[in-house]
Amino acid sequence: MTGTDTDVGKTLIACGLLHLARxxxxxxxxxxxxxxxxxxxxxxxxxxxxxxxxxESSLKPRYSEVNPVVLKAAIAPHLAAAEEGRSLNLDRLAGLVRGQLIKKADFTLVEGAGGWRVPLQGRQTLAELAKLLQLPVILVVKMQLGCLNHALLTAEAIQRDGLSLAxxxxxxAGETMPREDENFQTLEQLLPxxxxxxxxxxxxxxxEAVSRFLKLPSTA
Incomplete structure (x- = not known):
C-alpha cells in the first residue's frame, strides 16, 4: 500500500482493510x-x-516481524538512517518481508513509508521493494488541492514499474475540498x-469505523 503523499491516512486505511478481512x-x-x-x-x-x-493481524506476529527496520526520527527514512549511522539494504528488506509472506495469511497487507518514490539509499527508492516482491498496489488518495495530479502521477509510476494497481x-481531511465530489468523480474516470x-x-x-466504507480488492 502506498499514498499520494505522507499523512494521507495509509495506516488507518490499512487497518480498516485488515479489520474488514477479519x-x-x-x-x-x-x-x-x-x-x-x-x-x-x-x-x-x-x-x-x-x-x-x-x-489488526489475526496471525499475532511479533513486533519485530511487523516492523523489522525501525528508525527513531520522524523524517525521510534515508535521512533518519544516516543520523543513526545505518544503511538501508533493499535485498535484506525484501528477504524479511518474504519471511512473513510464507505464512500465507488469507489477506496480507504491506504498508510503505510516505509516497511511492521515497528514497531508500543511493538511487534506490522504496518502490523497488514492491517491485522485488511483485506485489499488487493499493493507492490512498487524500482529497485535497493537488490530489488529481499526485494520484495520476503515482498511478502512472506504479504501472511503469510493472506492477498492478489493485x-x-x-x-x-477535516476541511472539505472545494468541489470534492467533482474531483472524486474525475479520479473515478481517470485512475486505471x-x-x-x-x-x-x-x-x-x-x-472498525473505517472498515464500513471499504471493500477488499479482488486480489484478496
Missing amino acids: KQGLSTLGLKPLAAGAEDQGRGLQNSDALALQA GWIATT APCLGRVPYLDRPTA
Missing part, C-alpha cells in the same frame, strides 16, 4: 517493513503505525483501477 473470516497479516518515527516505552523503539497493524481509496472506498472525515477514526 470480519469476513480471513486470516490477516499487516506489515510495515520500514518505519521512521518511533518511541521507546520500555520495549525498544516502536512505531505507532506498526503497532496498529500488529493489532485499487484506490479516497480519504477526506477500481475505487475500493471513500472514507469521510470521522470524529473517531477507528479501524
Whole structure:
C-alpha cells in the first residue's frame, strides 16, 4: 500500500482493510517493513503505525516481524538512517518481508513509508521493494488541492514499474475540498483501477469505523 503523499491516512486505511478481512473470516497479516518515527516505552523503539497493524493481524506476529527496520526520527527514512549511522539494504528488506509472506495469511497487507518514490539509499527508492516482491498496489488518495495530479502521477509510476494497481481509496481531511465530489468523480474516470472506498472525515477514526466504507480488492 502506498499514498499520494505522507499523512494521507495509509495506516488507518490499512487497518480498516485488515479489520474488514477479519470480519469476513480471513486470516490477516499487516506489515510495515520500514518505519521512521518511533518511541521507546520500555520495549525498544516502536512505531505507532506498526503497532496498529500488529493489532489488526489475526496471525499475532511479533513486533519485530511487523516492523523489522525501525528508525527513531520522524523524517525521510534515508535521512533518519544516516543520523543513526545505518544503511538501508533493499535485498535484506525484501528477504524479511518474504519471511512473513510464507505464512500465507488469507489477506496480507504491506504498508510503505510516505509516497511511492521515497528514497531508500543511493538511487534506490522504496518502490523497488514492491517491485522485488511483485506485489499488487493499493493507492490512498487524500482529497485535497493537488490530489488529481499526485494520484495520476503515482498511478502512472506504479504501472511503469510493472506492477498492478489493485485499487484506490479516497480519504477526506477535516476541511472539505472545494468541489470534492467533482474531483472524486474525475479520479473515478481517470485512475486505471477500481475505487475500493471513500472514507469521510470521522470524529473517531477507528479501524472498525473505517472498515464500513471499504471493500477488499479482488486480489484478496
